[in-house]
């Protein structure tokens with residue numbers, strides 16, 4: 001395989017998949033590269049895996065090609081796992097990264113450091129015409145800061161401290177993030193498929 005379509009319109013994800021797949025010699029195309037506009041796929045699942053499968057199968061069936069989809073987000077323990085599958089839309093349907101992370105910080109006001117634990121989760125689903133879809137889940141454990149720090153990455157990266165780190169993911173280089181991220185931990189489980197497809 002020398003090219004793979006990722007069923008996403010999220011530029012941050014596309015950048016990370018491009019970097020991570022380059023070592024397998026795989027060129028990444030996203031829904032942003034299609035000639036025709038692709039309608040937003042409704043994420044009606046209650047888990048990351050369900051939503052990843054919905055996105056991968058929608059595009060695989062429509063275009064009759066193999067597709068990988070990522071559904072991801074952040075679970076904050078003191079917020080009973082929120083924002084979870086609603087991470088992109090936590091502060092509204094406009095999917096504003098800044099508003100989303102401000103809402104998490106506000107909802108955690110007064111919560112002491114040891115109770116600010118959280119994790120990023122990534123479900124990566126592979127759908128191929130006529131074959132069974134499969135999904136692999138990766139996580140990255142950490143905690144939530146009290147203020148945003150750093151300007152790399154995307155989404156909630158400026159408020160996420162990986163376990164044992166004093167820097168947020170937004171203060172990591174892309175190479176550093178891609179070595180420990182939830183997305184990395186999902187993708188390594190696809191290695192056998194990637195090498196043989």
Ligand SMILES: O=c1[nH]c(=O)c2ncn([C@@H]3O[C@H](COP(=O)(O)OP(=O)(O)OP(=O)(O)O)[C@@H](O)[C@H]3O)c2[nH]1
Pocket residue numbers: 007008009010013043070071072073074087088095097100120153154155156157158160181183
């Ligand atoms: O700081 C972050 N670092 C990450 O590495 C990361 N991965 C996911 N997220 C958040 O979770 C939502 C996913 O929602 P999501 O999987 O539905 O994606 P999306 O709606 O943005 O695009 P699409 O792939 O559905 O087209 C995103 O918008 C982000 O807010 C991240 N935040």
Ligand SMILES: [Mg+2]
Pocket residue numbers: 043088
């Ligand atoms: Mg989405």
